[in-house]
Amino acid sequence: MVSLKDIAEKTGLSKMTVSRALQEGSSVSAATRESVRACARKLGYRPHLAARSLRTGCSRTLCAVCGEPDERGFARLAAFVETSRAAGYDVTVMFVSGGDSRAAARLADGIFAARAGGVAVFPDKTSLGELVAALQAGGMPCVAADMDLSPADRPAGTTVEEGNRLTDRVSIDRQWGMQEAVRHLIAGGRRRIVYAGLDRANSRGRYEGYCRGLDAFGLSPESIITRGHQFADGRTAADRLLAMRARPDAVVTFDDPLALGILNRFLELGVKVPEEVALVGFDDRPAAAMTYPELTTVSLPNRELGQAAAEILLRRIAGDSAPAGALSVTVKTQLVVRRSA
Amino acid sequence: MVSLKDIAEKTGLSKMTVSRALQEGSSVSAATRESVRACARKLGYRPHLAARSLRTGCSRTLCAVCGEPDERGFARLAAFVETSRAAGYDVTVMFVSGGDSRAAARLADGIFAARAGGVAVFPDKTSLGELVAALQAGGMPCVAADMDLSPADRPAGTTVEEGNRLTDRVSIDRQWGMQEAVRHLIAGGRRRIVYAGLDRANSRGRYEGYCRGLDAFGLSPESIITRGHQFADGRTAADRLLAMRARPDAVVTFDDPLALGILNRFLELGVKVPEEVALVGFDDRPAAAMTYPELTTVSLPNRELGQAAAEILLRRIAGDSAPAGALSVTVKTQLVVRRSA
DNA sequence: ACTGAAAAAGTTAACGATAACATCATGGGA
DNA sequence: TCCCATGATGTTATCGTTAACTTTTTCAGT
Numbered sequence: 001m002v003s004l005k006d007i008a009e010k011t012g013l014s015k016m017t018v019s020r021a022l023q024e025g026s027s028v029s030a031a032t033r034e035s036v037r038a039c040a041r042k043l044g045y046r047p048h049l050a051a052r053s054l055r056t057g058c059s060r061t062l063c064a065v066c067g068e069p070d071e072r073g074f075a076r077l078a079a080f081v082e083t084s085r086a087a088g089y090d091v092t093v094m095f096v097s098g099g100d101s102r103a104a105a106r107l108a109d110g111i112f113a114a115r116a117g118g119v120a121v122f123p124d125k126t127s128l129g130e131l132v133a134a135l136q137a138g139g140m141p142c143v144a145a146d147m148d149l150s151p152a153d154r155p156a157g158t159t160v161e162e163g164n165r166l167t168d169r170v171s172i173d174r175q176w177g178m179q180e181a182v183r184h185l186i187a188g189g190r191r192r193i194v195y196a197g198l199d200r201a202n203s204r205g206r207y208e209g210y211c212r213g214l215d216a217f218g219l220s221p222e223s224i225i226t227r228g229h230q231f232a233d234g235r236t237a238a239d240r241l242l243a244m245r246a247r248p249d250a251v252v253t254f255d256d257p258l259a260l261g262i263l264n265r266f267l268e269l270g271v272k273v274p275e276e277v278a279l280v281g282f283d284d285r286p287a288a289a290m291t292y293p294e295l296t297t298v299s300l301p302n303r304e305l306g307q308a309a310a311e312i313l314l315r316r317i318a319g320d321s322a323p324a325g326a327l328s329v330t331v332k333t334q335l336v337v338r339r340s341a
Numbered sequence: 342m343v344s345l346k347d348i349a350e351k352t353g354l355s356k357m358t359v360s361r362a363l364q365e366g367s368s369v370s371a372a373t374r375e376s377v378r379a380c381a382r383k384l385g386y387r388p389h390l391a392a393r394s395l396r397t398g399c400s401r402t403l404c405a406v407c408g409e410p411d412e413r414g415f416a417r418l419a420a421f422v423e424t425s426r427a428a429g430y431d432v433t434v435m436f437v438s439g440g441d442s443r444a445a446a447r448l449a450d451g452i453f454a455a456r457a458g459g460v461a462v463f464p465d466k467t468s469l470g471e472l473v474a475a476l477q478a479g480g481m482p483c484v485a486a487d488m489d490l491s492p493a494d495r496p497a498g499t500t501v502e503e504g505n506r507l508t509d510r511v512s513i514d515r516q517w518g519m520q521e522a523v524r525h526l527i528a529g530g531r532r533r534i535v536y537a538g539l540d541r542a543n544s545r546g547r548y549e550g551y552c553r554g555l556d557a558f559g560l561s562p563e564s565i566i567t568r569g570h571q572f573a574d575g576r577t578a579a580d581r582l583l584a585m586r587a588r589p590d591a592v593v594t595f596d597d598p599l600a601l602g603i604l605n606r607f608l609e610l611g612v613k614v615p616e617e618v619a620l621v622g623f624d625d626r627p628a629a630a631m632t633y634p635e636l637t638t639v640s641l642p643n644r645e646l647g648q649a650a651a652e653i654l655l656r657r658i659a660g661d662s663a664p665a666g667a668l669s670v671t672v673k674t675q676l677v678v679r680r681s682a
Numbered sequence: 683a684c685t686g687a688a689a690a691a692g693t694t695a696a697c698g699a700t701a702a703c704a705t706c707a708t709g710g711g712a
Numbered sequence: 713t714c715c716c717a718t719g720a721t722g723t724t725a726t727c728g729t730t731a732a733c734t735t736t737t738t739c740a741g742t
Contacts, residue, residue, distance in 0.1 A: 001456075003698055014722050019700060027719050044479070046453040050394040051698035054727045059391060061433075069419040070627070071412035078410040078436050085435065090455060092402075093434045094426065095419050112387040114431060115342075138385070231631050260631040267608075267633040286411070287628030290572050290601040292608040344728055355692050360730060368689055392728035395697045 002043045010039050022047075049090075053115065062313055063092045063116040065107065065131065067124025071286060072302050076122050076145060079306030087314050089117065101130050108134040116140065118313035122306075123147045132167055136324075141316040143168045143327075145309045148204060166324040168316070170308045170331060174282070175209035177298035177333030181252050181280045182213025184296075184335055190250035190278055195223040196237045196262065197254020197282075206282060210252055222248070229254045234261015242271065250278040250341065256285040256297055263291060263340065278341035293339035301331040343384045351380050363388075394456065403654055404433045404457040406448065406472065408465025412627060413643050417463050417486060420647030428655050430458065442471050449475040457481065459654035463647075464488045473508055477665075482657040484509045484668075486650045489545060507665040509657070511649045511672060515623070516550035518639035518674030522593050522621045523554025525637075525676055531591035531619055536564040537578045537603065538595020538623075547623060551593055563589070570595045575602015583612065590618060591682065597622040597629045597638055604632060604681065619682035634680035642672040 008015045013032065020026035021036035022045075028036075039045075053059040062084050066073050081091045092114060094107055108131060111119055118141035121128045127147065135142050144167050185193050193214065200207040211221050224240050226233045234257065241248055241262065253259040259281035266273055273279050273293055281288050284299030308329045315327060349356045354373065361367035362377035369377075380386075394400040403425050407414050422432045433455060435448055449472060452460055459482035462469045468488060476483050485508050526534050534555065541548040552562050565581050567574045575598065582589055582603065594600040600622035607614055614620050614634055622629050625640035653668045661668065 004700095005698075015698085016700075016723080017721055019698095020721085023700095027721090029720060032720080046450060048395070048456060048698050049454045050391040050400060050456060051727090052700075053391040054389070054395055054697090054729090055699045055701080057727075064434075066419070069412070069415040071410070071415060074410040074412060074415035074418075077415075077434070078407070081434055081436055085451075090433050090435075090451065092431050093405075093418070093422055094431075095422055109387060110426075110431065113390045115389060115391060257631060264631070264633040264635070285628070286626065287631050290598060290605070290628050291632050292605040294605070345730095346728075356728085357693080357730075358691055360728095361691085364730095368691090370690060373690080389728050392697090393730080395699090395727090396729045396731080398697075 001048070002045045003048065004045075006043060007036060007039050007045060010043070011036055059115040059117060060088055061090045061092055061114060061116050062310070063094065063111050063114065063119045065094050065096060065119060065121045065123075065128065067096060067122065067126055067128070069095070070124070072283065072300060073122055073124065075302035076306035076309075079303040080120055080122075080310045081306075083307045083310035084314070087310070089314070092116065096126060096128065096131070098126070104128070104131040104134060107131055108138070111135065111140065112138055117317045118142065120145060120306075120309040120313060121147065122309075136167065141168075141313055143170065143309045143312045143316075145170045145305050146172050168312050168325055168327040170305050170312065170329050172300055172305065173205065173330050173332050174203075174298070175205035175212065177335055178206045178209030178252065178282070179213040180333075180335040181296070181298055181341075182210055183216070184337065185250045185252070185278055185280065185341060186213070186217050186219070188278065188341070191219065192222075192246055192248045193219065193250040193252060194241060194244070194248040195221065195252050196234075196241065197223075197226055197258055198229055199225045203254060206252075206254060226254070226258065229258045231257045231261040231264070234258040234263075235265040236261075238262040238265030238269075241277075242269070248277060250280070252280045253282055256281040256283045256288045256295065259295060259297070260287060260291060263295065267292075274339065274341050280341045284336055288336075289338070291340075296338045296341035297336055298333045299336050300333055304331045342389075343386045344389065345386075347384060348377060348380050348386060351384070352377055398456075400456040400458060401429055402431045402433055402455060402457050403651070404435065404452050404455065404460045406435050406437060406460060406462045406464075406469065408437060408463065408467055408469070410436070411465070413624065413641060414463055414465065416643035417647035417650075420644040421461055421463075421651045422647075424648045424651035425655070428651070430655070433457065437467060437469065437472070439467070445469070445472040445475060448472055449479070452476065452481065453479055458658045459483065461486060461647075461650040461654060462488065463650075477508065482509075482654055484511065484650045484653045484657075486511045486646050487513050509653050509666055509668040511646050511653065511670050513641055513646065514546065514671050514673050515544075515639070516546035516553070518676055519547045519550030519593065519623070520554040521674075521676040522637070522639055522682075523551055524557075525678065526591045526593070526619055526621065526682060527554070527558050527560070529591075529619065529682070532560065533563075533587060533589045534560065534591040534593060535582060535585070535589040536562065536593050537575075537582065538564075538567055538599055539570055540566045544595065547593075547595060567595070567599065570599045572598045572602040572605070575599040575604075576606040577602075579603040579606030579610075582618075583610070588618075591621070592618060593621045594623055597624045597626040597636065600636060600638070601628060601632060604636065608633075615680065615682050621682045625677055629677075630679065632681075637679045637682035638677055639674045640677050641674055645672045 004015045007018045021028045021033045122145045195210045281295045281297035284297045288295040288297045312327045345356045345359045348359045362369045362374045463486045536551045622636045622638035625638045629636040629638045649670045
């Protein structure tokens with residue numbers, strides 16, 4: 001592999017001059033610069049990033065830690081990577097499956113060893129709180145994307161989570177989109193609007209948005225609290241919805257799989273959507289656009305999430321010394337109206 | 342950041358001894374090893390990967406290049422990353438959106454600059470042939486995951502693709518799964534089985550599998566060739582299917598979005614699936630499991646694909662000198678039977 | 683107690699790039 | 713004409729690690 005030294009020998013200049021000629025805006029004569037660059041091109045020179053990193057103390061590498069792979073995570077990661085690369089940073093990706101703390105420690109070790117400039121965590125189910133704590137303890141800039149932090153949202157006695165309040169974050173305003181959904185349903189003449197999904201504490205703002213949306217029109221909330229939020233849970237929920245004393249004319253849900261489970265069971269039983277019951281999902285998974293009827297849902301700004309995460313890290317690296325946690329950003333969700341509501 | 346030197350000073354040993362004590366199986370006394378390790382732990386020492394990489398000439402980093410993000414790509418990437426990390430390699434991820442060749446060149450530059458040990462490309466629509474050619478020209482181990490290479494499958498005059506025959510590959514045997522699907526339909530009593538999707542040249546084996554499946558039972562192929570393979574194309578295809586002189590009693594498709602478009606239009610028109618027409622998708626996207634009726638489809642071994650890609654690179658790095666392209670692997674697809682067929 | 687091989691530790695140099703400082707022209711203004 | 717600011721280039725040292733070699737210690741076998 002060709003190094004500065006090779007170019008120096010070929011051109012008869014010193015390594016230093018060659019180095020300067022390849023950088024922007026160092027004082028080198030135009031002629032020298034041109035000949036060096038020509039020579040570099042001809043020899044196929046590529047800077048040795050590791051060497052540069054060693055000397056400058058800056059690796060120009062960020063790290064992204066992802067949970068279970070689904071398409072939302074990929075969009076987030078893609079946006080994160082693209083934003084980072086546009087700023088000249090490569091991104092190393094790691095995945096965590098189980099949330100065991102030995103794994104977290106090993107992960108943190110690897111991140112420190114790589115001398116990453118910063119880390120973005122895109123958790124899925126596993127909270128990654130321990131990982132973030134370990135990284136921050138070592139002075140590593142961190143940003144948590146869509147990770148629940150407030151102790152109110154978690155089981156009692158979670159000290160790790162407490163510490164995470166001091167973490168820069170990108171949050172998703174789920175309340176907003178849910179409120180929009182309810183407004184949309186009300187505007188469409190629906191009055192018995194039921195929420196189906198995880199309970200308030202685990203709804204991450206959805207339930208609050210639901211209540212608020214109803215509140216504005218003097219309607220009162222009613223919910224079917226489910227155990228999980230998969231397709232199968234939706235099918236179960238559908239039966240419970242139909243068994244309600246006063247049958248709902250609209251259902252808003254925790255997420256798309258749940259909504260699609262409900263839709264599936266409704267169609268199976270001959271319940272007409274949206275004529276008899278309007279249905280709104282949450283997340284705007286690809287599936288939502290491909291069902292019959294196509295599912296009205298709330299889309300998550302996945303790309304914005306990834307981009308914002310990168311921007312926050314880049315600001316920290318650039319030296320922004322706002323207090324820990326102060327660079328947090330919230331991105332909005334948006335109602336996508338299709339045929340189901 | 343604490344380095345070997347710090348530990349050397351603290352313990353009164355030389356850097357070299359410390360280095361040795363931290364490695365496995367170099368001759369260091371047990372007592373020294375223990376004290377060094379204790380000291381390293383206490384000080385929070387982490388090896389400086391860039392320095393090691395510079396000295397050893399091995400970066401222990403692989404690179405994954407991905408196309409447009411969807412959930413299949415994420416599963417592949419996740420498996421690739423996990424397999425690589427298990428072998429001690431970090432993975433740097435890059436995305437390409439457009440296939441313009443300047444972007445490919447920049448990408449290749451970055452990969453060489455990072456002194457990656459190898460590169461896996463997970464193309465989507467863009468073929469990435471130019472990128473692979475550039476990388477291989479520089480002696481970079483490459484593996485192409487599910488990338489069409491045979492000139493027969495491409496427009497004429499594609500010299501770059503020709504060269505790629507000399508690339509290690511992981512291929513997906515789509516023919517197999519499609520054949521299974523046809524067999525399944527025939528076993529279920531279907532006789533007028535129509536293929537809907539891109540033409541033979543672009544079907545990547547699906548069409549051949551379809552024909553072969555029919556052939557075994559003396560049935561003859563009939564197809565609706567679509568322009569694209571999105572949901573909307575499926576809706577259009579549905580109308581054409583229903584307009585056929587002899588209405589099909591089963592439809593196999595190019596992929597799930599297309600199948601779901603067909604299903605959507607069928608339901609809209611009151612065509613009963615699977616009673617009147619059975620429907621089989623391809624890819625097993627998450628959506629397939631969440632429609633009504635749930636879609637029978639052919640699943641792609643996405644995780645195996647990513648894992649195999651990593652294994653091939655690791656073998657190349659380990660010095661396997663089989664001729665270029667010789668480490669290719671084919672992974673099988675599998676029919677997933679649900680309610681639509 | 684002595685020898686010599688093996689084990690344990692140390693020394694030097696190098697990987698490739700660049701920061702910091704030193705040197706050497708060049709040439710415009712006094 | 714001389715001076716010195718400026719620009720162009722060279723020199724040296726260093727980042728953290730480890731390969732290759734050297735030196736010192738240890739101890740089994742006589």
